[in-house]
Structure formats: C-alpha cells, structure tokens
Amino acid sequence: MSKRILVTGGCGFIGSHLVDSLIKEGHYVEVVDDLSANTSLEYLKQHLDCESARFFKYDIRDIEKLNSLSSDFDLIFHLAAQPDVKVSVSEPRFDFDVNVNGTLNILELMRIKDIPEMIFASSVGTVYGETDVFPTPESHPLNPISNYGAAKAASEMYCYSYASLYNLKIVSLRLGNIFGPRATHGVMFDFFHKLRKDSSKLEILGDGKQTKTYLYIEDTIEVFNHILKKIRAGHTVYNVSSYETISVTEIADELVTALGYDDVRYSFTGGKRGWKGDVVFTSVDISKLLSIGWEPKTTIREGIRIYSEWLNEKYP
C-alpha cells in the first residue's frame, strides 16, 4: 500500500538511497534536509522533476519549520544527524542540539500531528561503548564513550517513552558502518582520497587494528524496507550489521587491491583509537534482525569493489 512518508536527512548518503527505494515502491515522499554535511539535491533531483517527491530545506532543530509541514504522514524515517564522532567530541552542544534536540522535535511532531510510525537511524558502533560481550546483543547496557553515541542512546530513551505514552510505533535501527556508492565520508572515502593524492603511501589513524562491523548500502536499504512492513506498537531496537567484521588495515588492503594500486607503504598515527571517542572493536549480534527474515547479501570485499568502481567514476 502506498504511504505518505517523511524522510529527514533524505539528501544524505543513506537517505538518498532510501528515497530512491521508497519511490520505486510507489510511496509518496517528502524530504527534509538542511544540505549540510556534504549533502546536495544531486540524487533527489530526478524525483522532484517527476513530482514523486517534495523537498524542504529545513534544519531539524527548527521546530517552527517542521510544524509547517503537512501533517498527514503515515511514517517518518528520521535519518538527519550530525554524523561525525569527532565533531561530537569537540562541539558537544552543537551535536546535542542536532542529534538529541532534533530527534525530540521529530517525536514532538509525531505526538502533536498524530503521525503514528517512525524508523530512527541509531548507531551500533557507538551506543554500547567498550564492552567485552561479543557479539553484543541489543539488550546490552548502553555505555557510550562519545557524545555522538550518547546522543543516539539518549534519543532511543525518548523513543521508548514516546512510544509508550502516546501509542506510537517506533523502531530504532542501530546501524553499523554503512558504505557504498554515494558515501562521502568514512574510512574508505578518506583512504581513496589519500591514495589519489599519493599512491605510494597511506596514513592510517590509530594502530590499524580497530575492527568494526560494516554493511553494504543495498543490504541496509533492504533492512529499512523490511522494517517498514513489520513495524509494531511500542519501541523496538535492532542491531543492523553484516556477519563480518574487518580491521582498518584490512580495509586498506581491500581498497588498495580494488583500486589496482600496489607497493603502498602504510604508516600509522599510533594509539589504539583512531580518534577520541573511537570504539576500537565492534561485533554485534544480528540474530534479532535475521529472525524477521532479512539477510545480508553482499560481502564486505564485494561491497568495497563496487564502491571503488563508483569512486573512480565519480572522481575521475
């Protein structure tokens, strides 16, 4: 059934893929994005031209603007965020305003305008903090060591209370490191540009042993589509990840191979963390997500190969 859907952050990497998919499925989409964080109308333009989507250059911190939107949405995908852990550490209040206050604005929109459903992009790599329980299940206590992680965890707390108090259906998807075409931040994107500049060497932040969970963008969009059909009363949380983990140095190896370089000399900035607030090992339990019938299809290696092709085409 066709739905009226609001997507915040719909011009971002994940958001733009999501909007493509929603429109392909026959839904009507309105996009809110402030076009900060490296975003543009590049991918939305085709849908605006066909009038299958509308766009509002609003900041989610601006509740007045959000209130001026039409109120007959069936569902909100809330993806807009300050996405950088490093920024959250150096500018905690700015991060808080966008990532917590912004999410409260979306929840208030639901409460006041009777929008019954929301799917929230939370984070799998930052909310648990440092733990020794692997693979980490959703029920593990949240002990974030970055303000970015605290903001996502804090937002989830309000997803619980709002869902319970005001009879809303909310799903928080704790997303791992999502990568693939259109991604313009993250370790692979950084490595690509460093190698472009000088393919004889590559500086790796930390000791390169940081090992995390990655998921290819197409598999991620499949999760969103899946959840859209399964959303139920209350607040439900899912870890969203592949079966695999990969270290930063292994990512470098895969990318160097995919891009056809050789004899790249690695140097390491040292220390176990890539940056302050970096969680150095992430491996999460995805059995809850698997139990509703989703399965990752693209290996990290295969994903890096496709992403490399896109990077080469995009930045010739």
Next chain:
Amino acid sequence: MSKRILVTGGCGFIGSHLVDSLIKEGHYVEVVDDLSANTSLEYLKQHLDCESARFFKYDIRDIEKLNSLSSDFDLIFHLAAQPDVKVSVSEPRFDFDVNVNGTLNILELMRIKDIPEMIFASSVGTVYGETDVFPTPESHPLNPISNYGAAKAASEMYCYSYASLYNLKIVSLRLGNIFGPRATHGVMFDFFHKLRKDSSKLEILGDGKQTKTYLYIEDTIEVFNHILKKIRAGHTVYNVSSYETISVTEIADELVTALGYDDVRYSFTGGKRGWKGDVVFTSVDISKLLSIGWEPKTTIREGIRIYSEWLNEKYP
C-alpha cells in the same frame, strides 16, 4: 578534607538536607536553585547568615548564569530537576529542557571549567520502565515509559560519554522514592493533606496495588556522604533504595495509623497506574551499594512515623 562544592537544587527537599550535612562536615557550599517546584530559602537561611554557604537564584537552563559562577569547585551535586512524572508527560519539552539540557549545561560547566567530580541524582523508579527482572540490577537495560525517566536515562548517557572523553569522575545515584521531613510532594504528602481536609475518606490513585521502593531521607544523605568519599574515574551507577517495598494502600494504612486517624474509608480511582507513565512495580537490587559499606537504618514504617510528626508540626 574540606571541599568547595556546588549543589544544584540545594533548596529542595533532598538538596536542603544535603547542604546541611555538607556544611556540618566542614565543606564550603554554593547553592544554585531557581526556587521553583515548592522550594524556598527557608532551610538555607541559617547557613547564609553564617556565611558558610552562598546562594544564586539561577535556572540550570541558563548557561550564561552558570558560567558566571566561580570555577574552583571540587565537586558538583546535581539535584536540580523538574521532579514530576505527570508534568513530563503533559509538557515533554519543558521537562526535556530542565532535565536533559540542564544536565548537559552542568556537564559543560565541568568540561570548560575543569571541575573534576559530579554526583548526579538519577531515578531508580523510572529509568528501567516495566520489567520482569526483580530485584532489578543496575546493568538492566533502560526502557523508560515516562519522559521523566527518559530524561534521567538520557542524562546518564551523557555522564558516560563526558566521564570517558574528558576524564571526569561521575556517579549517578538512581534514587527511589525519598521521603521524610521537608518533603512537600509525593504520595505521603498528598495523603496527609487529603486526610487533613476530610479524615473520613481517602482517595487513592489507581488500584492502590502499585508497589515501590522508598528510602528515608537520613539514609539517603548517608549515601551521598559515602559516595563523596568513594568517587572514582569514569561513570558509576548505583541503585539507591532500602530493602523494603510498600504498596500505596499500605502507605495509606501506615500514615493513617501514624496520624492517629481511624475509620478512614478508601476509594480508588481505578486502573493499574496512578498516572500516565507510572511504573507500578519497582524492586531494585542494592547489593552494589551495600558492597561499599552503606546500609539503610530506618524502616519505612519508622520513617513514616517521623515524617508524620513533622507534617503535624509543620501544618498544625
């Protein structure tokens, strides 16, 4: 050793007892309180007269005012809050501004002014939401069903990240229902005033079977004093409660007896919750707190007797 201590909410019920105790122990205290929520300078006055404390009528939402305070505190007790679960449900943004944004302001004060330690008054009865794990340990996931609980849980998330990122020592004390002299809200206070008006009957919210953990004020202040000496790096959380739980109807029985009434006819408003967002059963594991050498000394019955005497004296 004498410390320079900032107490937010130092004119409130718990805060005023805490300030008395800190000054008795020889510490220098500055109090920030906006004198909302039924508070006054009544209990602080003696200390202001002796110049053992200073008072600032500031709202914790006002970061400019907080920044104007002297910066040489050793420790902050952060107790200021919007205390009412019902208000958090009807005015979620107001509650958020005071209870989450206010706490972020305190954490920012620590970060920017190098204040190394903080003890935060969190909540034991609202952060866990509805669970079937009893007694509930600190490690239980937080699924708050009221915005008040969400605000306390969200604040704790930032206590984690700030302690980790900026090398702070923070303890969150998840306080149960604290009662005793000077308390001017809560079920006992409400019952007392209803009975004063008409001692032949007593209206009880919900079905009266809501059963929670209560702790007498003197025992609570002992916890604060204890933690003050034991605070360590990072963010540590403690459930703060007595061994006992008591139902709302049993509280009514104890209070009626202590006040010397008889033949009081109870009526019930019905439903299992006293109000929207009310968690109807709370029983928490206090072994972590017991392990550092604290123990509750006053039974709920004994506490109600002392509180009743105070109420009779205060409202003759």
